[in-house]
Amino acid sequence: MSPYAVKLAIRHLLSHPGQTALLMAGVALGVSVFIFMSALIGGLATLLTLRTVGSIPHIVLEMPDRDPVTLSPNAHKQVVRQKDLSRRDQIAIWQPVIPIIEQTSGVTAVSPQIRGSAFVERGQTVVPVGVIGVMPGKLSDIADIEAAILDGSSNLPADGILIGSRLARDLGLRVGQVIRLSSDRGRVRSFRIGGIFTLGIAGADRQTVYMNFTTARALYDLSTGISRIEIKVKPAIDAADIAERLRRSTGLKATAWTEDNAQLFEGLDAQARTGTIIKAFSLVTIIVGIASAMLLSIVRRQSEIGIMRAMGASNGLVVSIFVLEGTLIGFIGAIVGAVTAWFALLPLPPVTEVSSGGLPIDPQQGDFLLAITLTTLAATLASILPARRAARIDPVEAIGT
Amino acid sequence: MSSQAIFSVSGLTKRFAEGEAEVLVLKGIDLSMTAGEMTALLGPSGSGKSTLLTILGTLMRASGGTHEMLGVDLMQASEAQRTEFRSKHLGFIFQFHHLLSDLSALENVMMPAASAAGRETPAMRERAMELLDAVGLPDRRNYRPSAMSGGQRQRVAVARALINNPVLVLADEPTGNLDRQSADQVMDLIRSINQTMATSFLISTHDEHIAAQCARRIELLDGRIVQS
Numbered sequence: 001m002s003p004y005a006v007k008l009a010i011r012h013l014l015s016h017p018g019q020t021a022l023l024m025a026g027v028a029l030g031v032s033v034f035i036f037m038s039a040l041i042g043g044l045a046t047l048l049t050l051r052t053v054g055s056i057p058h059i060v061l062e063m064p065d066r067d068p069v070t071l072s073p074n075a076h077k078q079v080v081r082q083k084d085l086s087r088r089d090q091i092a093i094w095q096p097v098i099p100i101i102e103q104t105s106g107v108t109a110v111s112p113q114i115r116g117s118a119f120v121e122r123g124q125t126v127v128p129v130g131v132i133g134v135m136p137g138k139l140s141d142i143a144d145i146e147a148a149i150l151d152g153s154s155n156l157p158a159d160g161i162l163i164g165s166r167l168a169r170d171l172g173l174r175v176g177q178v179i180r181l182s183s184d185r186g187r188v189r190s191f192r193i194g195g196i197f198t199l200g201i202a203g204a205d206r207q208t209v210y211m212n213f214t215t216a217r218a219l220y221d222l223s224t225g226i227s228r229i230e231i232k233v234k235p236a237i238d239a240a241d242i243a244e245r246l247r248r249s250t251g252l253k254a255t256a257w258t259e260d261n262a263q264l265f266e267g268l269d270a271q272a273r274t275g276t277i278i279k280a281f282s283l284v285t286i287i288v289g290i291a292s293a294m295l296l297s298i299v300r301r302q303s304e305i306g307i308m309r310a311m312g313a314s315n316g317l318v319v320s321i322f323v324l325e326g327t328l329i330g331f332i333g334a335i336v337g338a339v340t341a342w343f344a345l346l347p348l349p350p351v352t353e354v355s356s357g358g359l360p361i362d363p364q365q366g367d368f369l370l371a372i373t374l375t376t377l378a379a380t381l382a383s384i385l386p387a388r389r390a391a392r393i394d395p396v397e398a399i400g401t
Numbered sequence: 402m403s404s405q406a407i408f409s410v411s412g413l414t415k416r417f418a419e420g421e422a423e424v425l426v427l428k429g430i431d432l433s434m435t436a437g438e439m440t441a442l443l444g445p446s447g448s449g450k451s452t453l454l455t456i457l458g459t460l461m462r463a464s465g466g467t468h469e470m471l472g473v474d475l476m477q478a479s480e481a482q483r484t485e486f487r488s489k490h491l492g493f494i495f496q497f498h499h500l501l502s503d504l505s506a507l508e509n510v511m512m513p514a515a516s517a518a519g520r521e522t523p524a525m526r527e528r529a530m531e532l533l534d535a536v537g538l539p540d541r542r543n544y545r546p547s548a549m550s551g552g553q554r555q556r557v558a559v560a561r562a563l564i565n566n567p568v569l570v571l572a573d574e575p576t577g578n579l580d581r582q583s584a585d586q587v588m589d590l591i592r593s594i595n596q597t598m599a600t601s602f603l604i605s606t607h608d609e610h611i612a613a614q615c616a617r618r619i620e621l622l623d624g625r626i627v628q629s
C-alpha cells in the first residue's frame with residue numbers, strides 16, 4: 001500500500017464530503033442494527049434464562065436410581081437385579097460431599113435439603129403440599145424466599161412454617177395462624193405460619209412450604225440422611241457441564257436444569273439464529289451499498305483513472321486506491337455506528353430491571369468489536385471487485401481521443 | 402540540435418476489427434524524429450492522427466511494422482516494459498485536460514511522477530513548482546482544476562506532461578478545445594519549452610495556424626503520410 005494510494009483515497013473522500021458522509025452514515029446504520037440485534041438477542045436470552053432459572057436449582061444431586069439392571073444378557077436365561085425398594089432414597093453420608101461440591105468451579109450456592117410430601121389440614125379441607133426443609137441461613141440460596149415474603153417474616157423456628165400466597169388464599173390462612181401437617185411417613189405436627197411468600201410461580205406459591213431443617217428431619221424419620229442437594233451455578237448455561245463433573249466427583253445422580261427445559265433451549269437457539277440472519281443481512285446491505293457506490297464512483301471517474309493509467313500508474317496503485325476508499329468508508333462508518341449505538345444503549349436499564357413491555361437490551365452483549373471487524377472486512381471485500389474493474393479500464397478508451 | 406533519431410517507425414499499420422469487417426486505419430507509416438524537433442501532424446478528422454499518437458505513446462500496439470525508440474524495440478516489449486518506458490520517456494497532452502479534479506494544480510503536475518514512485522517527494526514538488534512557473538501559473542499552485550480557466554488548465558496539463566523530463570511529448574490537438582488567444586498562449590509555451598528544454602513535440606492538429614508555428618510538418622491523409 002503506497003503512501004500515494006493512501007493520499008489519493010483520503011483526498012477523494014474529503015473532496016466529496018456529502019457523498020462520503022452519506023455512505024458512512026449508511027454503514028453506521030447497518031452497524032447499529034448489528035449491535036442492537038446482538039444486544040437484544042443476548043439480553044433476551046439473559047432475561048429468559050434469569051426468569052426461568054432464577055427460582056429453581058441449576059443442579060439437583062440425588063441418590064442414583066436403583067432401577068432393575070440386567071446383569072447377564074443371554075438368550076437362554078436372563079439374570080436381573082430387581083429395583084431395590086427396601087431402602088429409602090436418601091443421601092446417607094452427605095457432610096463430606098458438601099466441601100467437594102463447594103470447591104467445584106462455577107458453583108455459587110449449595111443447599112442440602114429434606115424433601116417430602118404432606119397434607120395440610122384445615123377444617124374439612126385437605127391439601128397436598130411439598131415440604132422443603134432447609135438449613136439455617138440457606139433459605140434463600142435457591143429461590144430468594146426472603147425477598148418474596150409478602151407478609152410476616154422469613155424466620156424459621158422449630159414450629160415455624162412459610163407458605164405460598166396461593167395456598168394461603170385457597171385456605172384462607174394468615175400469618176400467626178396454626179395449621180396441622182401430616183407427613184407421608186405418618187407423622188403429624190402443628191405449625192405456626194411465620195410468613196407468606198409469593199414467587200410468581202403458581203406451582204411453588206400453591207404447593208410449597210418451607211420449614212426448619214431439624215423439624216423436617218423429625219417429620220420424615222431421617223436421622224442423619226438428607227433427600228437431595230440443590231445447587232446454583234454461574235453461569236447458569238454451564239449447568240450441564242458442571243453437573244457432569246459433580247456426577248463424577250460425588251457419584252451422585254446429577255440433573256441439570258437444562259434437561260428439563262429443552263424447549264427454552266430450543267427457543268433461545270432459534271432466537272440466536274434469527275439474530276444471526278438479521279446481522280448477516282445488515283452486512284450484506286453494507287457490502288451491496290459500498291460495492292454499488294464504488295462502481296458508480298469508478299464510472300464517473302473513468303477518464304481520470306484512464307489518465308492515471310496512461311501516465312504511469314500501475315494496476316496495483318489503482319486497485320489500492322479504491323480498496324482503501326471502500327475500507328475507510330467501512331471502518332469509519334463502523335466506528336461511528338458503534339459509538340452511536342453505545343451512547344444510544346447506555347441509558348437503558350439493566351436486563352434484570354427491565355419492566356414488562358420494555359426491551360431487554362444488554363449493551364455488554366453488543367459485540368462491538370466483532371461488528372467493527374466484520375464491517376471493515378465486508379467493506380474491503382465489497383470494494384475489491386469494483387477496484388479491479390477500475391484497474392482494467394483502457395486508458396485509450398477512457399481518454400477518448 | 403542532434404540529428405540522432407529518438408524514435409523511428411516503418412511500415413507501421415493499424416487495423417481495427419469493426420464487427421465482421423476490418424478497418425485499416427494506418428496503412429504503412431514511415432516516420433522518425435530527432436531530439437529537440439517540434440513537428441506538426443496535420444490531417445483532417447478521421448485521418449488517423451490520434452491513432453498514430455496513441456501507438457507512438459505505447460498506449461496501443463501497432464498491427465504491423467517496426468517501432469523503435471531510444472534503442473528499445475517497442476513491438477517486442479512486454480506490457481510492463483512499455484508502461485515503465487512510457488512513464489520514463491514520454492509525456493502526453495490531450496485535447497481535454499483530464500486533470501484530476503480532487504488534486505490541486507501542483508499535485509496534478511506531480512501526478513505522473515508520484516504514481517510511478519508511489520509517493521510525492523520534495524524533489525517532485527520542487528520540479529512541479531518550476532514547471533508551474535514556466536507555464537506562467539506560479540500563483541495557481543493550490544487551485545483545483547474547477548477554479549481555473551480552460552487555458553490555465555491546459556497549461557497545467559503541459560506542465561504535467563513535462564514532470565518526468567520526457568524525451569518526447571505527444572500532443573493530440575492540445576488547443577482544439579481552446580479559444581484563439583488561449584491556444585496561442587499554449588503554443589507559445591510549447592515553443593519556448595521546446596527551445597529551453599530541448600524536449601521534442603509531436604503535435605496533431607487540423608489547424609494551419611497551429612502547424613505554422615512548428616518547424617516541421619507532416620500531413621496525414623486516410624492513414625498515409627502524404628507530405629513530410
Ligand SMILES: Nc1ncnc2c1ncn2[C@@H]1O[C@H](COP(=O)(O)OP(=O)(O)O)[C@@H](O)[C@H]1O
Pocket residue numbers: 401417418419424426444445446447448449450451452453
Ligand atoms: N478503437 C477503434 N475501433 C474502430 N475504429 C477506430 C478506433 N479508433 C479509431 N478508429 C477509426 O480510425 C479512424 C482514425 O481515427 P483517429 O485516429 O481518431 O483520427 P483523427 O484523430 O485523425 O481524427 C477513424 O475512422 C476512426 O473511426
Ligand SMILES: [Mg+2]
Pocket residue numbers: 401450451452573
Ligand atoms: Mg483525433
